[in-house]
Amino acid sequence: MKIVCCVKYVPDATADRKFAADHTVDRVGVDGVLSELDEYAVEEALQIREGADDCEIIVVTVGPEPARAAILKSLQMGADAGVHVVDEAIHGSDAVGTSLVLAKAVERQQADLVLCGMASTDGSMSVVPAMLAERLGLAQLTFGTEVAVDGTTVRVRRDDDAASEIIEATLPVLISVTDQANEPRYPSFKGIMAAKKKPVQTLTLADLGIDSSEVGTEAAWTKVEEMRARPPRSAGTIVAADDGAGAERLVEFLASQKFI
Amino acid sequence: MRFELSPEHEDFRKSVREFAEAEIAPYAAGWDREHHFPVETVQQMGKLGLFGLTAPEEYGGAGEDGDFTSLCVAIEEIGRVDQSMGITLEAAVGLGINPLLTYGTDDQKRTWLPDLVAGTSLAGFGLTEPGSGSDAGATRTKADLIDGEWVINGNKQFITNSGSAITSLVTVTARTGARDDGRPEISTLIVPTGTPGFVAEKAYDKLGWHASDTHPLTLQDVRVPEANLLGERGKGFAQFLATLDDGRIAIAALAVGCIQACLELSVQYAGERTTFGVPIGRKQGVAFQIADLKVMVEAARALTYRAAALKDSGASATVLREAAAVAKLYATESAVTATRIATQVFGGYGFMEEYPVSRFYRDAKVLEIGEGTSEVQRMLIARSLGLPVE
Numbered sequence: 001m002k003i004v005c006c007v008k009y010v011p012d013a014t015a016d017r018k019f020a021a022d023h024t025v026d027r028v029g030v031d032g033v034l035s036e037l038d039e040y041a042v043e044e045a046l047q048i049r050e051g052a053d054d055c056e057i058i059v060v061t062v063g064p065e066p067a068r069a070a071i072l073k074s075l076q077m078g079a080d081a082g083v084h085v086v087d088e089a090i091h092g093s094d095a096v097g098t099s100l101v102l103a104k105a106v107e108r109q110q111a112d113l114v115l116c117g118m119a120s121t122d123g124s125m126s127v128v129p130a131m132l133a134e135r136l137g138l139a140q141l142t143f144g145t146e147v148a149v150d151g152t153t154v155r156v157r158r159d160d161d162a163a164s165e166i167i168e169a170t171l172p173v174l175i176s177v178t179d180q181a182n183e184p185r186y187p188s189f190k191g192i193m194a195a196k197k198k199p200v201q202t203l204t205l206a207d208l209g210i211d212s213s214e215v216g217t218e219a220a221w222t223k224v225e226e227m228r229a230r231p232p233r234s235a236g237t238i239v240a241a242d243d244g245a246g247a248e249r250l251v252e253f254l255a256s257q258k259f260i
Numbered sequence: 261m262r263f264e265l266s267p268e269h270e271d272f273r274k275s276v277r278e279f280a281e282a283e284i285a286p287y288a289a290g291w292d293r294e295h296h297f298p299v300e301t302v303q304q305m306g307k308l309g310l311f312g313l314t315a316p317e318e319y320g321g322a323g324e325d326g327d328f329t330s331l332c333v334a335i336e337e338i339g340r341v342d343q344s345m346g347i348t349l350e351a352a353v354g355l356g357i358n359p360l361l362t363y364g365t366d367d368q369k370r371t372w373l374p375d376l377v378a379g380t381s382l383a384g385f386g387l388t389e390p391g392s393g394s395d396a397g398a399t400r401t402k403a404d405l406i407d408g409e410w411v412i413n414g415n416k417q418f419i420t421n422s423g424s425a426i427t428s429l430v431t432v433t434a435r436t437g438a439r440d441d442g443r444p445e446i447s448t449l450i451v452p453t454g455t456p457g458f459v460a461e462k463a464y465d466k467l468g469w470h471a472s473d474t475h476p477l478t479l480q481d482v483r484v485p486e487a488n489l490l491g492e493r494g495k496g497f498a499q500f501l502a503t504l505d506d507g508r509i510a511i512a513a514l515a516v517g518c519i520q521a522c523l524e525l526s527v528q529y530a531g532e533r534t535t536f537g538v539p540i541g542r543k544q545g546v547a548f549q550i551a552d553l554k555v556m557v558e559a560a561r562a563l564t565y566r567a568a569a570l571k572d573s574g575a576s577a578t579v580l581r582e583a584a585a586v587a588k589l590y591a592t593e594s595a596v597t598a599t600r601i602a603t604q605v606f607g608g609y610g611f612m613e614e615y616p617v618s619r620f621y622r623d624a625k626v627l628e629i630g631e632g633t634s635e636v637q638r639m640l641i642a643r644s645l646g647l648p649v650e
Contacts (some may be wrong), residue, residue, distance in 0.1 A: 186276070
């Protein structure tokens with residue numbers, strides 16, 4: 001079986017987020033990491049491989065040069081090889097453009113299973129897996145909290161507030177998993193050393209047969225017009241409690257804010 | 261010429277740090293308070309491969325890829341959030357696995373190492389006795405070879421990882437006879453924990469390292485097969501000296517983690533805590549002390565990883581012994597100073613158990629004592645300088 005895992009390099013969520021002059025997220029000037037939500041996809045792939053006889057995991061990412069770190073981390077966790085699509089013309093692509101590039105890169109792999117995280121931790125759109133499945137003509141089982149592969153049958157559990165449902169499809173399929181699906185492993189030293197020797201292929205838009213006018217800021221269906229930093233936290237309200245009526249006032253406050 | 265760890269060691273540091281911050285840091289204060297040894301966490305450390313960094317692949321270790329430097333990275337990072345789990349790892353590898361790896365027969369290695377390397381079991385190193393610490397030659401525990409079995413009698417003291425639910429064996433030094441010069445012949449024996457007569461007594465009530473598993477051991481007519489001799493008969497003394505040299509570098513790494521924690525906690529607190537309307541970090545009396553912490557951690561780290569690199573590059577025992585003693589002496593004494601400074605930066609809060617600095621303060625002292633006291637390190641260094649020190 002061949003599994004392709006799509007991963008994204010995102011700015012470290014614990015660091016300050018910066019934006020470039022064209023209102024895109026600054027991915028080059030800040031520390032980046034493998035999007036935490038994609039770690040669940042990589043882990044799911046690794047667990048499927050553990051239960052399979054012959055299984056290869058290819059990690060695909062689209063992004064500038066430093067995005068290679070997202071592939072490296074996936075290889076350190078245990079994936080077998082990487083594909084990095086890097087091209088200046090991709091800069092500023094929205095989900096539609098990104099899904100096009102990913103589709104072309106994934107298509108070449110002839111994968112049985114495509115795995116994605118449920119969303120990126122920076123854009124948080126959640127739509128790329130669905131768009132990718134559509135472009136590849138694959139059945140899509142998104143937001144999976146449990147994945148079981150049995151021969152060519154794949155079963156995925158989806159949990160929402162009202163109910164849990166089990167959806168089934170036959171390979172090839174695309175699955176996105178949530179952060180409830182598993183506990184991603186930490187790379188071991190052995191895994192880190194092994195990753196050094198694993199192949200990573202670099203591709204450009206030309207390699208994928210994509211015209212640069214189809215992607216990037218200009219081709220994007222959406223445009224960020226304006227942005228503002230989150231205002232600093234205000235001082236808050238102090239509820240005096242020395243007259244014994246503090247609890248009452250606190251309840252009033254919570255009710256006025258519709259918290260209770 | 262550059263002195264730095266490889267990118268792979270730095271990536272490994274990130275990995276262990278993430279693990280330590282998620283799986284250990286949130287619980288460390290609770291384990292300390294309850295004197296609880298978290299077996300499941302030890303096994304998670306095993307899954308991450310921390311116990312196999314210096315072991316061959318055939319026993320489940322990192323093989324050619326692993327090295328002593330990576331072990332020091334792991335101990336430093338675990339020790340940065342919890343000294344108890346740091347010493348658990350250090351003792352498990354340095355004192356538990358290392359002697360078996362170095363002196364064990366193929367049979368002994370095959371029997372014991374796979375579980376120890378996986379972190380599903382632990383081994384203790386029974387050297388210290390009530391009357392013999394630094395003076396390890398004064399060992400009183402006796403082992404007599406009777407009908408193809410060693411019959412062991414004696415007491416051991418302060419033995420780390422010797423009485424946990426997953427301890428599988430303790431290697432024990434014992435007198436197995438007398439040498440031609442009249443001095444005792446010391447040998448090392450493997451004692452499986454289930455052997456009748458072997459008792460790990462109640463865990464110690466210690467100043468620090470509360471979550472570490474440390475027991476006195478009683479051995480009364482403990483019988484183990486003759487084949488449980490570890491290494492050559494009569495070579496026990498030389499064996500544990502070599503074991504301790506490696507262990508000292510690892511203890512230095514644990515001390516580096518302690519200083520690093522003090523530095524980070526102090527920088528954060530000095531930026532947040534205000535007195536007289538300004539953060540205390542604006543006061544030179546505070547800021548300069550924290551600057552000293554930075555110097556200590558950099559110097560201690562440089563000495564420690566230099567010693568680890570010497571070990572990895574196969575330096576001679578003499579060179580290694582000196583480098584290990586220098587690193588251990590400086591790093592551990594700096595750690596004690598660093599915890600005193602950090603506690604002072606925190607003021608009254610530093611004396612409260614709700615902040616981790618007080619735990620580090622209690623944990624640091626033993627670093628100057630375990631695996632060779634500061635006095636022993638000074639003696640080794642003085643000797644290597646050719647001084648006629650006694």
